[in-house]
Amino acid sequence: MALIVQKYGGSSVSDATSIRRVARRIAQTRLAGNDVVVVVSAMGDTTDELIDLANELTQAPPTREMDILLTAGERISMSLLAMAIDALGVRAKSFTGQQAGVITDAEYGKAKIIDVTPSRIQRSLEKGSVAIVAGFQGVNQETNDVTTLGRGGSDTTAVALAAALGADVCEIYTDVDGIFTADPRIVPTARRVTRITYNEMLEMAANGAKVLALRCVEYGRRYGVPIHVRSSYSGLVGTLVTDDTHGDIPGLLPEDAEKSNQHGTAEDEMEAPIISGVAHDRTEAKITVVGLPDVPGTAATLFEIVASSGANIDMIVQNVSAAQTGLTDISFTLPAADAPPVIEALTKARSDIGFDELLFDDQIGKLSLVGAGMKSSPGVSARLFAALRDAGINIEMITTSEIRISVVTRAEELDSAVRAVHTAFNLDSAAEAVVYGGTGR
């Protein structure tokens, strides 16, 4: 049949009851004739509890030791899950990141995968076992020390293993039914997206959508791994991240397909929509450098200083220079958490750069409209701006990519902005069903 990689997050394996539920799902998939590799996160709050323990002992734990500590969480969940599957009469074997061949660089706490050599997993599959792999971890091959992959690490483990094994699909199980056109907590009428391209998903993830980690999508795009985001509770068809616009969803259990058809969510593909969704982000801040001399090289000097403070700049806007003064202003946004060292460095360099003052604003929100269809649909930005104007919302900054338009608003206006834009692009569904039981259509 198919080779399926499934990833279950911490909330899906938080206690014995949920571990048994997940084990049944895995056993079903195996008994339907598929080869199954499962990537699992640490149980529930284990990781946070271990971090608390470390913080009780020291303010600055050595990163190598921190990674050894945190990876204990996945050892516990992976072995318990293997036991639960075994108890159902299906063979299962658990593997650490090292045993699964997840080789990384030496950046403890945020290691990057540099190779995946899953020969042990392949041998285990050939013997008919389900392979359970610890997510979030790899091995620094030079020292044979365990490393962790940082945020979104388990999703990335799953997609990287799927790529290395040539899996038919990588299923990411989560607590929602897939990718939605907006965050259902803000837009209750948001609807599930059936399919989305890697580039659209990347723009969504990079601009605040939290269901899939950016690096996991990047990995999927690079190796062409279809990623199926779905709920471990409902078993319904979720969202397929892929560049194929049609075709079956790989690895679907017959009962899942049937259940999804009853909910009207499976095969009724509509024509590819212009817009996939509206993402939002409240974690950025804006710095404005006022009264900069408008001469060549000023921006370069400015952003060299910013970059050396370790900040990732997002949007940049430079005002048209006022002719009488020869001075200009530059505003840029960055993660609010990155701002303090940037402000410190710029303040120090004030006389070198020669600006008047520095303004800091962390009360901003960013709305991003994402859709591959906007490349060939004129008028998308006009419709976006009109919707915001009609809702009485002021736009402070604008940037665009081929498949995205982002605007900055006041933070307190962001929710209304998201709802207005969602409606203006006809994304609202009739039903208000949000998390389980599908989203109508």
Added chain:
Amino acid sequence: MALIVQKYGGSSVSDATSIRRVARRIAQTRLAGNDVVVVVSAMGDTTDELIDLANELTQAPPTREMDILLTAGERISMSLLAMAIDALGVRAKSFTGQQAGVITDAEYGKAKIIDVTPSRIQRSLEKGSVAIVAGFQGVNQETNDVTTLGRGGSDTTAVALAAALGADVCEIYTDVDGIFTADPRIVPTARRVTRITYNEMLEMAANGAKVLALRCVEYGRRYGVPIHVRSSYSGLVGTLVTDDTHGDIPGLLPEDAEKSNQHGTAEDEMEAPIISGVAHDRTEAKITVVGLPDVPGTAATLFEIVASSGANIDMIVQNVSAAQTGLTDISFTLPAADAPPVIEALTKARSDIGFDELLFDDQIGKLSLVGAGMKSSPGVSARLFAALRDAGINIEMITTSEIRISVVTRAEELDSAVRAVHTAFNLDSAAEAVVYGGTGR
């Protein structure tokens, strides 16, 4: 200075406070100029909690997965301990059993160490780091899977590493001040033994003394590793297990030696005593096979059946045959937990062997008097039997080795028997101090 291996059990690292206390002790030892390798068990009740989790999921967890699960406990304690030492400004690095080179066979749950290749530990020591090693675990070299060593595993890890590294001493930290002449809970006037030979310690451990695991002492004897059993709370000198009858205790911190002198426990060696202690054991049961034909080969048949049931026999007594019947009785003792399969197998083979009936008695106690001096001291057994007679205690079985005499009594008489024998051999100390502050002398 010296190369010291220290082992801390789970109760010594049960929370952040105790981890910090242990870290200070390790840092002191390092700052005194010693090379330090630390073996650590899982925190407090972690292992029991993990076993409970597994039992919630399945009655018969696969042993490989169980070992993966349980070894998570030492990853947590070892990395936290390394962080706590690092926070004191002393370099420390943690290592799994695999990284420390503890190579075992493939008997998950009760693996035997077949080699120790601690080259990573040696390199780490050369760089001036304290090495923290996960106790209780090794690696099955054929598969690179983690294994656990079973009961007493962390003590065994410590002694095995000390042997492989050629350490000057292996310090086993526990919650009592050393080895006592009897269990202080039964004999409050028991006193600490200053030195004890490996053979005596083996007899004590094999006959019920719980402070040191049998296999750890066996390892120490085989490689001549001095084992210093002491308290992680008091810091006093404890008991040195060694065949050297004199000489300094290796690796002692100056402040520990001074403190111990004040308690009168350090250097006032008395002449090697005849008796090291009185051990007791309540975990055995007695099976009596009544009415066996007294012909050659009967005992062989009987004990072949017992052995194939997986039981370890301890004492055996055969009655003198009654001339008129040609029948005899055989009694033997074994761990009570091993008894049910033995009884089942013997009952099945009753007609083959040809005995009358089978008696089972789990209300027995075993008292063992241990001392290398008894080889050259006549009258030890007479004194033992007289002490029990004077206390009105009946002896049901007797066995002896070169340095031990064991007797079986009724279980409810065992405590009185231990106290009577302890007094008869002048082992009582004047003081009643038991656990901390030394035991007087």
